[in-house]
Amino acid sequence: MHIPDGYLSPETCVVFYGAAVPIWYKASQRMKKLLNTRSLPLVSIFAAFAFTIQMLNIPIPGGTTAHAVGGTLMAIVLGPWPAVIGMSVALAIQAIFFGDGGITALGANSFNMAIALPLTGYLVYRLLSGNAPSPRRRAVAAAIGGYVGINVAGLLTGIELGVQPLLWSEGGRALYNPYGLETTVPAMMLVHLTLAGFAEAALTGLATAYLLRAHPTLFVVEAATVLKTGRHLGRMGWALVGALGVLVVLTPLGLLAPGGADFEWGTEELRQMVGYVPGGLARLREFWRLAPLPDYGLPGFGAEAGFLGQAFGYILSAIVGVGLIFVSMMAIRILLVRRGQAIEERS
Amino acid sequence: MTELAATQHPAHKSRPAPGAFVARTVTGITGALERNVFSVENARLPGVLQQTDPRVKLVSILILLAATSLARHLLVVIAVYLASLLLARLSRLHLPTFARGVWLGIPLLGAVVAIPSLFLLPGHTLIATPEFGGMRLAVTDSGVSSAAMLLARVGTSVSLGALLILTTRWADLLKALQVLHVPAVFIVVLGITYRYLFLLLHTTNNMFLSRTSRTVGQTSGFEQRRWIGALTGTLVGKSLKMSDDVYQAMLSRGFAGEIRTFASFRARDQDRLFLGLAAVFAAGILLVDRSMM
Numbered sequence: 094m095h096i097p098d099g100y101l102s103p104e105t106c107v108v109f110y111g112a113a114v115p116i117w118y119k120a121s122q123r124m125k126k127l128l129n130t131r132s133l134p135l136v137s138i139f140a141a142f143a144f145t146i147q148m149l150n151i152p153i154p155g156g157t158t159a160h161a162v163g164g165t166l167m168a169i170v171l172g173p174w175p176a177v178i179g180m181s182v183a184l185a186i187q188a189i190f191f192g193d194g195g196i197t198a199l200g201a202n203s204f205n206m207a208i209a210l211p212l213t214g215y216l217v218y219r220l221l222s223g224n225a226p227s228p229r230r231r232a233v234a235a236a237i238g239g240y241v242g243i244n245v246a247g248l249l250t251g252i253e254l255g256v257q258p259l260l261w262s263e264g265g266r267a268l269y270n271p272y273g274l275e276t277t278v279p280a281m282m283l284v285h286l287t288l289a290g291f292a293e294a295a296l297t298g299l300a301t302a303y304l305l306r307a308h309p310t311l312f313v314v315e316a317a318t319v320l321k322t323g324r325h326l327g328r329m330g331w332a333l334v335g336a337l338g339v340l341v342v343l344t345p346l347g348l349l350a351p352g353g354a355d356f357e358w359g360t361e362e363l364r365q366m367v368g369y370v371p372g373g374l375a376r377l378r379e380f381w382r383l384a385p386l387p388d389y390g391l392p393g394f395g396a397e398a399g400f401l402g403q404a405f406g407y408i409l410s411a412i413v414g415v416g417l418i419f420v421s422m423m424a425i426r427i428l429l430v431r432r433g434q435a436i437e438e439r440s
Numbered sequence: 441m442t443e444l445a446a447t448q449h450p451a452h453k454s455r456p457a458p459g460a461f462v463a464r465t466v467t468g469i470t471g472a473l474e475r476n477v478f479s480v481e482n483a484r485l486p487g488v489l490q491q492t493d494p495r496v497k498l499v500s501i502l503i504l505l506a507a508t509s510l511a512r513h514l515l516v517v518i519a520v521y522l523a524s525l526l527l528a529r530l531s532r533l534h535l536p537t538f539a540r541g542v543w544l545g546i547p548l549l550g551a552v553v554a555i556p557s558l559f560l561l562p563g564h565t566l567i568a569t570p571e572f573g574g575m576r577l578a579v580t581d582s583g584v585s586s587a588a589m590l591l592a593r594v595g596t597s598v599s600l601g602a603l604l605i606l607t608t609r610w611a612d613l614l615k616a617l618q619v620l621h622v623p624a625v626f627i628v629v630l631g632i633t634y635r636y637l638f639l640l641l642h643t644t645n646n647m648f649l650s651r652t653s654r655t656v657g658q659t660s661g662f663e664q665r666r667w668i669g670a671l672t673g674t675l676v677g678k679s680l681k682m683s684d685d686v687y688q689a690m691l692s693r694g695f696a697g698e699i700r701t702f703a704s705f706r707a708r709d710q711d712r713l714f715l716g717l718a719a720v721f722a723a724g725i726l727l728v729d730r731s732m733m
Contacts, residue, residue: 098597099590103509121625133625134686137632138640142679144633145640146672148468150461152664163672170676182626182633190610190634191472192601196502197509258586268512269593271586299669300676308677 094162094250094281094289095187096202098195100270101253102261109253110200113181116208120177136175140182143167147183151292159292162206162246165214165239166297170304170311173215180207201253205246214242214297228305231312236298243293247285251278461664462652469645473638482606487531489607493711494616500718501604507722508596514585516729517592523721524599531607538606542599610634615705636682643678647671 101109124132146163153159168176181203187193194202218238222231255274258267270277304311483490489497508520528538605613614631618624651667659667 097594098505098509098601099593099595103506106509131683131687133629134632134683134690135680137629138636138679138683138686140629140633141637141640142675144637145644145675148465148472148641148644149668149672150464150468151668152461152661154661166672166676178629182629185630186633186637188601189613190605192598192605195597196601197505197597266582266589267586268589271583271590295665296669296672299666300672303670303673304676307673308680311676311680 094202094206094246094285095184095194096198096250096254098197100195100257101198101201102257102269103197104261105253105257105269106197106200108200109198109204113200113203113208116177117181117203120174123174124178132175135171136179136182139167139171139175139179140186143180143183144186146296149296151295153288153291159288161239161289161293161296162210162243163293163296164206164211164246165218165235165242165293166300168211168215169218169235169238169297169301173212176211176215177208180211183207205249205253209249210242210246213245214238217241228302231305232298232302235301236294239297240290240294244282244285244290247281247289248278251281254281461668462648466645466648466652469641469648473641473645480609482533483609485532485607487533487607488714489527489531489603491710492714493705493707494608494612495619495705496707496711496715497604497608498613498616499619500715501600503718503722504600505597507726508593508600510726511593511729513729513732514589514592516725516732517589517596519725521592521596521599524596524603527603528599531603533603533606538599538602542595542602632686636686639682640675640679644671644675647674 124136143163146166147160150160162180164176164180167179171179184194184203184207185199188196188199188202215238218234221234221237252274254270255272255277257270258273261268272280492500504520504523508517511517511520525535525539529535608616611631614627614634617627617630648671651671
């Protein structure tokens with residue numbers, strides 16, 4: 094899932110660095126509050142832990158192996174914000190020193206695996222494990238959290254790669270990743286819903302089960318802090334929504350940027366490009382009919398609608414996407430608030 | 441732990457012999473550790489890049505990476521790649537090993553992505569297979585150019601990254617990050633992480649080896665996964681203990697919550713020349729790139 098350099102356009106890289114920086118800042122602020130200077134070695138060593146986890150091959154039914162990311166496990170053990178920092182540091186080490194994942198793509202990789210993955214994984218874990226759960230329920234909740242987390246990260250990776258040919262092509266020639274959403278999203282999801290998802294779920298669930306037996310005190314502290322701060326979860330959800338909002342605002346800018354460059358080439362080049370695109374879009378539509386918003390735009394907002402029409406369709410689909418995420422966030426919030434009230438009534 | 445420099449390859453991307461998950465993991469981890477020790481030697485060679493100020497090197501490589509990323513023509517990307525080969529030669533790196541490591545290692549993923557794009561992207565047909573059941577595979581011009589562009593860009597970016605990490609001691613590279621205004625706390629965290637990473641990798645390897653030596657016969661998939669779960673849990677426990685120990689050690693050495701790093705680099709005229717050359721080269725090829733039709 095580590096995107097190397099060269100797959101993402103510079104504009105995409107900048108947008109994702111832009112989305113990750115406020116969350117890194119927020120995470121480091123929260124960590125300062127949560128822990129004292131003790132957090133320095135703690136986060137460092139857990140970043141090394143995250144790196145190590147990704148080297149473990151986990152046997153998958155069917156004879157193959159896959160490796161997990163471990164972000165959800167880290168969020169369960171350390172809390173979501175230290176997990177964000179720890180995972181980001183691990184990714185930075187992988188990119189800088191091991192060439193695993195690109196340096197320019199570090200913002201996007203961090204957004205997927207160090208921000209979205211641990212935050213959603215942790216959110217699902219808290220939601221499912223409830224407030225006074227049995228160890229079994231916690232382990233199952235951890236496994237499901239890990240599964241959801243890695244799939245969200247996989248989906249984001251697929252979307253990031255998939256928008257590249259749509260936004261950055263020159264005369265039908267893709268400048269960066271050549272596949273559209275209709276290919277990248279199913280490809281990423283196929284792997285993550287099955288192999289990688291299973292590995293992550295197994296590692297997160299089984300390690301949590303082991304820790305509940307061997308280090309139960311870890312969870313006593315965690316339960317106490319989380320019980321007190323029910324709103325904390327909501328805030329985390331809002332941080333995610335906020336980050337996605339930034340992305341929606343910024344990505345259409347990316348759509349416009351190459352547009353400006355297009356006009357520099359002169360009309361001949363442009364005619365060539367526009368003359369070519371509709372055929373390609375038509376073929377791609379046939380290829381993936383299931384997508385609710387084919388080609389990331391609405392029917393009637395394709396290339397035949399011109400550049401502005403396409404941009405409009407693109408923004409509309411972005412709003413639909415973020416709207417769906419917002420609705421699910423609100424649903425989670427409502428569920429959490431109800432649960433919190435029920436607990437208050439009981440006590 | 442002794443001084444360790446960076447490796448050229450992502451550790452878990454090495455291709456171990458097919459076999460049990462234990463063997464794969466052990467091979468992967470051992471490979472990462474060995475390559476690390478090996479690559480310290482590269483950083484000590486008396487080459488051009490090794491003698492360049494790490495800050496200058498970092499910024500120059502970033503400029504070249506940006507140029508690679510912004511280029512729209514295959515020839516321009518190839519020019520950057522040739523420049524990276526020249527730098528590798530001047531830095532006394534073994535060229536065949538350098539090129540092989542880059543092209544056989546990381547962009548394998550690139551090839552997996554690029555080869556189907558030869559067929560899938562619509563465009564003028566270059567070669568086509570005979571029709572079979574109403575379908576046929578056709579290699580298109582846009583498919584070929586997209587695939588070539590992607591492979592060239594990924595290979596060049598990886599080469600540039602490899603140049604940086606192969607010719608720089610990791611401690612210097614960390615300190616050099618300060619020129620990018622990376623906060624000191626992150627640099628310290630990166631430093632501690634890098635150091636303890638190898639301790640954890642060694643520990644994990646030993647746990648795997650001791651497990652293998654205690655196991656006779658076949659184990660079920662569930663049992664293997666359960667064992668990995670327990671191993672991970674044990675690693676969590678060890679990490680907590682270790683971070684506590686490190687904190688105590690920091691306190692006993694007078695750590696009071698304030699982070700100080702010292703940057704002792706001094707840029708010489710050669711370094712300024714190098715930076716200037718990198719910037720002129722990057723700007724020049726981008727100018728050529730934009731003026732090409």
